[in-house]
Structures are given as structure tokens and as C-alpha cells.
Amino acid sequence: MMTSLAKAREAWQQPDTRLQQAAGRIGVRFRNLELLRQSLTHLSYVNELSPHLRDAVRQSNERLEFLGDAVLSLLVAEFLFRRYPDAPEGELTAYRTALVRTQTLARWARQLGLDDVLYLGRGEQPEPGRPVSERILAGAFEAVLGAIYLDRGIGVARRFLIRLLEAEADERISVHQEANYKGRLQELTQERLHITPVYRTIAVSGPAHQRTFTAEVLIGERPLGVGHGPSKRAAEQEAARRAIERLMAEGVDRDHGAL
Known part of the structure; x- marks a missing residue:
């Protein structure tokens, strides 16, 4: 008979409906769904499946989060450069800071419904009535962006992100300006x-x-x-x-x- 740990490991290695659901919410058709799965997999979840920390890190979304952070910085800088052609470097830097915040990335993750499709370990599962932490959501958003970049290229990653930026860039920047x-x-x-x-x-x-x-x-x-x-x-x-x-x-x- 299979142990509960073996069953969990086997289930994780098989396609499941949450990946199709996540891809639909994100609005990107992934060629490699395993990249999407990895982007949604928190280290705490893999640690419960893998006895080897090195293997767990490779399978979690931490590496994709690292890549997604760089892609995010580039695409936001490009977006602001084109949207505000007369703004000096100092203002563009301030605008980017106002947009790329943990709270903003976490909110985008919730808008996309990522909080419902994340693979989380028992220790990171939110208590009933409480949301997934902003830190985890922001990291997942960056990891998803990294996965989109690897799977579909910079153009699709740009279109995915610009939809979110267009919806609130002017408002967020205005609030930032008024507050500072x-x-x-x-x-x-x-x-x-x-x-x-x-x-x-x-x-x-x-x-x-x-x-x-x-x-x-x-x-x-x-x-x-x-x-x-x-x-x-x-x-x-x-x-x-x-x-x-x-x-x-x-x-x-x-x-x-x-x-």
C-alpha cells in the first residue's frame, strides 16, 4: 500500500485541474504546464514531499521568482519610459517604486485568483477566514511572470503585465506623488x-x-x-x-x- 506521502508525491507529479484553472485565470496558454506548476509551488509544499532540500529548491518557485523579478523590473521600466516620455530619471525611478511593491504584486495575484491555486505546505496554509500572506502571493506573481517569459517569450510576458499596469498606473503614481x-x-x-x-x-x-x-x-x-x-x-x-x-x-x- 502507498503511504500518504507517496500518494501526495504521485498526485503532485500528475496534471491536475488547478493548472488549467490557473492558466485560464492568468490568460496565457502555456506550452509547458510544468513551468506553471512550478511557479505556483511554494518551497514549504515541496519540503513536505522531498527529503532533499536541494531537490526541493529546484522544484519550488524560488528560482522562477528570481527570474520574474528581473523581468518585472525590465518591463515596468519600459512601460514607464514609454508612458511618461518627459519624466526625468528620478521621477521614473519613483514611479517604478510606487508600482512594484509587495502589496501591489499581492493584489494582482489575488485578482488573478492565484491564492486559490497555490501549492502550499501545511505550515503556510492560511487559517480559515484569513488570506494567504502578501509575501507568498507577491513571490508567486513574480514566479508566474518568470514562467510566462520562459514558456512564451518576452512579448507575451509584456502583454500579460501591461494589462495590469494600464489599469492602475496613473492612479498609483498619483497617490504616490501626493503622499511624497x-x-x-x-x-x-x-x-x-x-x-x-x-x-x-x-x-x-x-x-x-x-x-x-x-x-x-x-x-x-x-x-x-x-x-x-x-x-x-x-x-x-x-x-x-x-x-x-x-x-x-x-x-x-x-x-x-x-x-
Whole structure:
């Protein structure tokens, strides 16, 4: 009689419906379904089947995750390069950071239903009512992208990824920009004016449980923006936003002008 471990190993080596289901959700017709299976196989699952760690690593999705990470970086950089032809290198780097985050990759994995078709070991199985961890989902997404690249080439991998990027690139980048005015101001002033902004808190008001901070940002000796907020950080972000608006109105975003 076969042991439960032998049965599990045999079942894993045979085609199963989850691969067809996964391929349908991903929207790619795989020539080699074993690549897709490997991309969905977490190391914890193979460790329960294989007594040899080296063999387990070869059969898990870790190597495909490594490849997929590189493919992802290339394709996102290409997408941003073409979509924002006037953006300088610093902005493109910030845009890529805003898009290629663990949370974003995990969300894409869930949209594709990968959380339902992953091969996970017992220790990584989510508890009832709780989702698969974002770390595992993000890794699986990169592994799937790596598998698509190996099986169908860069063109199919590009089309697969662009569908996801097109759906949210502008929104994610806009949110990132709004949330990081200080970073944008620093990039702008260092690139155009060769000056680093300096922030200072100029007022604190209100009761202890409901403070309002007022911050000012200086570019050289010149006060360029004042902001208010419930924390020093929020006030500085608002000051930076106002400073950016002022610099753009003055054309500093277009020309290397002096203050």
C-alpha cells in the first residue's frame, strides 16, 4: 500500500485541474504546464514531499521568482519610459517604486485568483477566514511572470503585465506623488537648483490632545511654502506641496533658474 506521502508525491507529479484553472485565470496558454506548476509551488509544499532540500529548491518557485523579478523590473521600466516620455530619471525611478511593491504584486495575484491555486505546505496554509500572506502571493506573481517569459517569450510576458499596469498606473503614481511631496520637492530643487530644502516648525497651537503644527520650507534663504497639519510630518508635506506649486508657477520645473 502507498503511504500518504507517496500518494501526495504521485498526485503532485500528475496534471491536475488547478493548472488549467490557473492558466485560464492568468490568460496565457502555456506550452509547458510544468513551468506553471512550478511557479505556483511554494518551497514549504515541496519540503513536505522531498527529503532533499536541494531537490526541493529546484522544484519550488524560488528560482522562477528570481527570474520574474528581473523581468518585472525590465518591463515596468519600459512601460514607464514609454508612458511618461518627459519624466526625468528620478521621477521614473519613483514611479517604478510606487508600482512594484509587495502589496501591489499581492493584489494582482489575488485578482488573478492565484491564492486559490497555490501549492502550499501545511505550515503556510492560511487559517480559515484569513488570506494567504502578501509575501507568498507577491513571490508567486513574480514566479508566474518568470514562467510566462520562459514558456512564451518576452512579448507575451509584456502583454500579460501591461494589462495590469494600464489599469492602475496613473492612479498609483498619483497617490504616490501626493503622499511624497517632500521627496518630489527635494528631487526638483536638487536637480534644477542644486539646493536641498530645509524644514522648520514655526508654530504649534491647540490643546495637547489636538495639536496643530505649522511648518515652513526654505530653499536657500528663501521661504517658499508654509503648511499646517496635525503632525510635524503632515505640516511639512503640505509646505512641500505649496513650494512645488510655487516653483512650477515660476517655471523652475522647466528651466534652470536662479532663486
